[in-house]
Amino acid sequence: MVSIGEPAQPRISVRNLWKIFGPDAVILRNEEWVQTASQREVQERTSHVIAMKDLSFDVGEGEVFVVMGLSGSGKSTLVRCLLRLIEPTSGSIKIDDEEILELGDKELIQLRRKKFGMIFQHYGLLPHRKVLENVAYGLEVQGIDKATRNQTAWEVLGRVGLDGWSDAYPDELSGGMQQRVGIARALALDPPILLMDEPFSGLDPLIRREMQDELISLQEQVKKTIVFITHDLNEALKLGSHIAILRNGEIVQLGTPEQIVMSPADDYVAQFVQDVSKAKVLAASSIMEEPQAVLYDEQGLAECVQTMQSNGMKYAFVVTPDCVVRSVVRIEDAVAALETGDNSLSDIAIHNFPKCGPDTLVEDLVTLAAEYDGPILVAGSSGELLGEVKTNAILRSMATLPVSSADKS
Structure with a gap:
């Protein structure tokens, strides 16, 4: 049975x-x-x-x-x-x-x-x-x-x-x-x-x-x-x-x-x-990762640059205290703004960025990844941060082979 x-x-x-x-x-x-x-x-x-x-x-x-x-x-x-x-x-x-x-x-x-x-x-x-x-x-x-x-x-x-x-x-x-x-x-x-x-x-x-x-x-x-x-x-x-x-x-x-x-x-x-x-059955929740760090609206630009550089991050999500994602910041934009004396995070925030739900299939993530070189946000129904999907994770998941019964024994 x-x-x-x-x-x-x-x-x-x-x-x-x-x-x-x-x-x-x-x-x-x-x-x-x-x-x-x-x-x-x-x-x-x-x-x-x-x-x-x-x-x-x-x-x-x-x-x-x-x-x-x-x-x-x-x-x-x-x-x-x-x-x-x-x-x-x-x-x-x-x-x-x-x-x-x-x-x-x-x-x-x-x-x-x-x-x-x-x-x-x-x-x-x-x-x-x-x-x-x-x-x-x-x-x-x-x-x-x-x-x-x-x-x-x-x-x-x-x-x-x-x-x-x-x-x-x-x-x-x-x-x-x-x-x-x-x-x-x-x-x-x-x-x-x-x-x-x-x-x-x-x-x-x-x-x-x-x-x-x-x-x-x-x-x-x-x-x-x-x-x-x-x-x-x-x-x-x-x-x-x-x-x-x-x-x-x-x-x-x-x-x-x-x-x-x-x-x-x-x-x-x-x-x-x-x-x-595998792209037809694997969902974003299966391949997403926890971001190494996040940024907050109230942080200054210098602090944000330090956080991103110390974690080797090219992109970072900007979140509210409830962890709802508001925007994305690129390290190159943050460094350039800091060099000009700007200390406002909002001036360089990107509000138009790819996002998906936890049940989004990998095959649907491929198109998003092809048009964007940063991580794809995986968000809950209220916009809260659940994780991120990087391009290399998508490629790895598509290359994964199913485990045969012989492999299990």
């Missing part, structure tokens, strides 16, 4: 989840030899198929949890078990701390209607209904009056960039636009959880990237809890806050994109990530 540390308030909590296809699944699940047997061995000996084996994980509120694997790995079975469209053989699935495997049929229907929005690869649009009617369909099923559901449908169509297409029919839309309708239909119900089973896999590469970018932008607005299924590693790394990699029904590694790429759990994962640019 592979699991991850529990979020403070997991919206979805899965424990020891098994799904075995076959008439004697429950009996087989409890046989000791099955616990360590491979998927192939069980199938050859019993003609039963282990689709999921002892899966445990938590999905925090508002995060995008990606389940990645090749065909037959069990990822689509998992997402259907979360809805109980397929009944698990054993285990526990809690949604907001409610055990859904104990729900009756009526309670389960209400759970699906109130808690989940579903978006699949095949859009499932009603061809005889216009776009607005497709988006409003779930609300219609819930008995919402026409005026209210149409207003909601209008609003979510605007969110997904389909203003002006409400009167079109599905066959008049491109594949990407049809998938936007599918996303809008799910959002119209305002569910706290979205289950997305390979929603972009049928799209051409350019449209697929556009849809990924739109999902990221949309998630910043709606902050849904998303379980996203994919077979594409780059998609998983781009979208996921955590990624579970499945193989033959088992989780072989669960972690952040950075953990997956930089520390693959075994050779199987290492093969997946061997061609991935």
